[in-house]
Structure formats: structure tokens, C-alpha cells
Amino acid sequence: MSLPQRDISPLAGQLEQTLSAGQLPSEICGWGSQLLQRLRQPVRVAVAGSPGSGKSALIDMLLSRVVIGRSGNGLLIDVCHGAREQVEIETAAGQRLQLPGLLAQQELPQDARRVRQTLPDPRLRWHSFRELPLAGPQAAQHEMLQQAAASADIFLWCSQDFSGAEQALWAAMPDSTKDHSFLVLTMADRQVMRGTLPAVIEALQPVAAEEFLGVYPVAAIQGLTARSAETPQDGLWRSSGGKQLAEDVQRQVQLGRASDVDQAELLIRQFGGTLPPQSTPAATVTTQGPAASAPAVSRAAPQTACLAAALDQLQTGAQAMLAEAEAAGGAQAGPVLANCMEMIRSLSQSLDTLPAGAAAEAARTAVQDGEEMLMLCQLEQDENAAVDAVTLLIQLKKELMEDPPE
Ligand SMILES: Nc1nc2c(ncn2[C@@H]2O[C@H](COP(=O)(O)OP(=O)(O)O)[C@@H](O)[C@H]2O)c(=O)[nH]1
Numbered sequence: 001m002s003l004p005q006r007d008i009s010p011l012a013g014q015l016e017q018t019l020s021a022g023q024l025p026s027e028i029c030g031w032g033s034q035l036l037q038r039l040r041q042p043v044r045v046a047v048a049g050s051p052g053s054g055k056s057a058l059i060d061m062l063l064s065r066v067v068i069g070r071s072g073n074g075l076l077i078d079v080c081h082g083a084r085e086q087v088e089i090e091t092a093a094g095q096r097l098q099l100p101g102l103l104a105q106q107e108l109p110q111d112a113r114r115v116r117q118t119l120p121d122p123r124l125r126w127h128s129f130r131e132l133p134l135a136g137p138q139a140a141q142h143e144m145l146q147q148a149a150a151s152a153d154i155f156l157w158c159s160q161d162f163s164g165a166e167q168a169l170w171a172a173m174p175d176s177t178k179d180h181s182f183l184v185l186t187m188a189d190r191q192v193m194r195g196t197l198p199a200v201i202e203a204l205q206p207v208a209a210e211e212f213l214g215v216y217p218v219a220a221i222q223g224l225t226a227r228s229a230e231t232p233q234d235g236l237w238r239s240s241g242g243k244q245l246a247e248d249v250q251r252q253v254q255l256g257r258a259s260d261v262d263q264a265e266l267l268i269r270q271f272g273g274t275l276p277p278q279s280t281p282a283a284t285v286t287t288q289g290p291a292a293s294a295p296a297v298s299r300a301a302p303q304t305a306c307l308a309a310a311l312d313q314l315q316t317g318a319q320a321m322l323a324e325a326e327a328a329g330g331a332q333a334g335p336v337l338a339n340c341m342e343m344i345r346s347l348s349q350s351l352d353t354l355p356a357g358a359a360a361e362a363a364r365t366a367v368q369d370g371e372e373m374l375m376l377c378q379l380e381q382d383e384n385a386a387v388d389a390v391t392l393l394i395q396l397k398k399e400l401m402e403d404p405p406e
Pocket residue numbers: 049050051052053054055056057058069070073074186187188189190218219220221222
């Protein structure tokens with residue numbers, strides 16, 4: 001479950017101004033520029049491993065749909081946010097081809113060298129994925145990883161056994177990368193069948209504790225099935241190991257973001273700038289005040305007034321419920337969940353009254369997805385589920401505010 005993320009572009013703008021005012025000591029300047037660059041791009045998640053280690057399946061699972069599939073075997077693949085589903089292919093001859101749709105549906109040219117997939121998935125605004133295939137001589141893999149360390153914030157290392165050769169490659173990575181990375185034991189279902197999983201985990205635990213945030217056994221095919229089924233299957237999502245990994249990666253993404261925001265605010269305060277008005281401390285549920293998003297509502301076109309009202313109601317209602325759910329605990333979960341469901345249905349009705357258009361369509365999809373997630377929450381009926389459900393509403397509101405249907 002993803003938590004709401006605040007719009008940090010005003011803060012980035014302010015930081016840029018502070019930097020360009022030229023009053024910063026030179027040693028701070030480099031740091032400031034790097035910080036600005038990080039604020040302006042999504043957190044970059046690299047999914048690395050040998051061919052066939054299950055990288056594509058893992059990314060598809062995290063995207064809840066088959067995006068890569070079996071295509072692009074052995075290629076470097078970026079999956080990023082974009083207005084439409086599109087595949088950009090770079091060939092060895094330096095050609096660039098653009099094809100609409102998903103990589104999984106494409107026949108790639110023989111000499112394809114790298115691929116960039118764009119998707120209008122709102123989660124990709126906050127973090128992008130890069131599939132990083134590791135093959136060839138150890139020295140070449142080492143070189144590739146060292147370069148990748150500079151262009152990725154979080155690594156998911158995919159392997160069935162994290163062999164000695166892999167351990168040697170990872171040992172040479174910078175600590176700053178190790179501190180934000182996960183060891184993913186892929187194809188865990190096979191190991192479960194063979195009865196080998198507990199022993200493998202036990203053997204790897206010490207190295208994982210030292211070199212990663214942890215070891216995560218994942219059965220990606222099952223995880224994807226759970227996420228993409230018509231009736232979402234929370235039990236399977238959990239038991240596939242996908243839920244834990246997805247949540248922990250999400251947490252890292254947010255921690256990284258919050259720390260960048262803190263640093264930017266510190267730098268601006270220290271060097272004479274004023275912070276943008278909506279600048280509040282780190283991005284958490286409780287710091288998301290209704291005031292923060294109010295201007296976007298009032299900018300909405302008249303025909304979206306009913307939507308704006310619905311969104312406002314969503315925000316107010318959600319926050320009240322969140323406070324209630326936190327205070328009252330499990331006893332209140334049922335009514336809170338029912339209330340969330342009602343709110344999202346009324347939002348869905350408001351969207352139905354909007355004129356047709358790509359943005360309205362995207363909003364409908366977002367609300368539909370939200371509805372599905374809520375169904376998932378309802379399966380649990382406990383305090384966490386209630387908090388998740390309300391968080392989801394706040395997140396949904398945030399998404400709709402960022403991309404309001406015209
Ligand atoms: N049983 C099982 N098979 C998997 C899993 N993940 C991937 N596979 C299969 O393993 C093969 C290689 O996976 P792929 O994701 O293409 O590996 P990549 O080369 O690292 O991208 C494919 O046939 C997948 O269907 C899993 O969790 N369980």
C-alpha cells in the first residue's frame with residue numbers, strides 16, 4: 001500500500017533559485033545540484049541479476065500486470081512514467097523505434113540494444129524500474145554494477161541462491177547502495193516445492209543482514225496472479241512474498257524522498273531562501289493537510305466542480321476516519337471500511353458525469369483501481385486494513401489533484 005506523496009516541485013523550484021542566486025559556498029553547490037537532480041526525478045529502482053533469474057517477472061509483479069513478459073531477454077530495460085503506453089527501442093545501429101503498447105506484446109528487432117517502456121501508471125511518478133541483466137565475464141559485470149550504482153538509488157538483487165560469484169560482485173558495491181537494497185530470492189515457489197527454501201534462507205541470512213536490508217523470498221508468478229486476478233487475492237499476495245517486498249520497497253522510496261526533502265529545506269533555510277508555503281515536514285499521512293491541496297481544487301474548470309466537491313469530501317472524511325481508526329483500533333474497522341467504500345463509489349459517480357477525455361478516463365481507472373484495492377482491504381477487516389483503506393483514499397485524492405480531469 002502506498003502512502004500519499006507530497007508535490008515537491010515548488011520545493012525543487014525554490015532550491016534551484018537558491019542555487020542560482022550564487023551565494024552558496026562552492027563545496028555546498030555540488031551537493032545542492034545533486035539534491036536538486038534527485039528531487040526532480042523518481043527514485044530509481046534497479047532490478048539486477050543473471051539471465052533467467054526472474055527479474056522481468058518481478059518487475060511485472062510489482063507493476064501488477066504483464067508489461068515486460070518474456071520480451072527483451074538479456075536487454076537493459078527501463079520502465080518509467082509517461083503519458084501513454086509506449087516502447088522505445090534503441091538498436092545497435094543507433095536507430096530509435098517507437099511503438100505503441102507494451103513490451104510484452106512486441107517482437108523486438110534482432111539488434112535491439114536497450115528498451116524504454118513508458119506507462120501512465122501513477123506509481124511510476126515516484127519510482128522507476130530498470131532491469132539490469134548481468135552476464136559475461138565477472139570483470140565486465142563488476143564494471144556494469146559499479147556504473148549502475150551511480151544511476152540507481154535502490155537495488156533488488158534477484159537470485160535463487162546468491163552464489164559466491166554474486167556475493168563477490170555485491171561486496172564491491174558502495175555501502176550507500178547496500179543500505180537501500182534488497183536480496184530477492186526469486187522463484188521461491190520452486191524452492192518450497194523442493195523443500196529447500198528454509199535452508200537457503202538460513203544460509204543467506206548472515207550475509208543478507210550485513211549486505212542488504214534483508215532477504216525476501218518471492219514467488220513472482222503467484223504474486224502477479226494475486227494482483228491481477230479479477231477478484232484480488234490478498235492471501236496469495238501475502239504468501240507469495242510480494243506484499244512484503246512491495247511494501248518495504250515503497251517505504252525505502254519514501255524514506256529517500258523524505259530525506260531529500262529535509263536536506264533541501266535545510267539548505268534553503270541556511271542560505272537565505274524562503275520555503276514554499278505548502279512545504280511541510282516529511283511526506284507522511286498525518287502531515288497531509290487539506291490546505292496543501294486546496295489551490296488545485298479552486299483551479300479546476302467549472303464542469304469539474306462536482307468532482308472538486310467530491311474530492312474535498314474525500315479528504316475531509318478520510319482524515320476524520322483516519323483519526324478515528326487510529327484512536328479506536330480494530331473495533332471501528334468495519335464501519336470505516338464501509339464508509340470508505342461508500343465514498344469511493346460516490347466519487348466514481350461524480351466522475352461518470354464528466355465529459356469524455358483522456359484525463360477523465362485516467363481518473364476513472366484510478367478510482368476503479370482504488371475500488372479494487374479497497375475490496376482487498378475489506379477482506380482483512382482489521383485496524384491495519386482500515387488505516388490502509390483511508391490512506392488509499394487520501395492517495396487517490398492526491399493523484400486526481402495532480403492530474404485533474406479537464
Ligand atoms: N515458478 C516460477 N517461475 C518463475 C518465477 N519468476 C520467473 N519465473 C520463470 O522463470 C523464467 C525466467 O524469468 P524472467 O523473469 O524472464 O527472468 P529474467 O531473465 O531475469 O528477466 C521465465 O520462464 C519465468 O516465467 C517464479 O517466481 N516462479
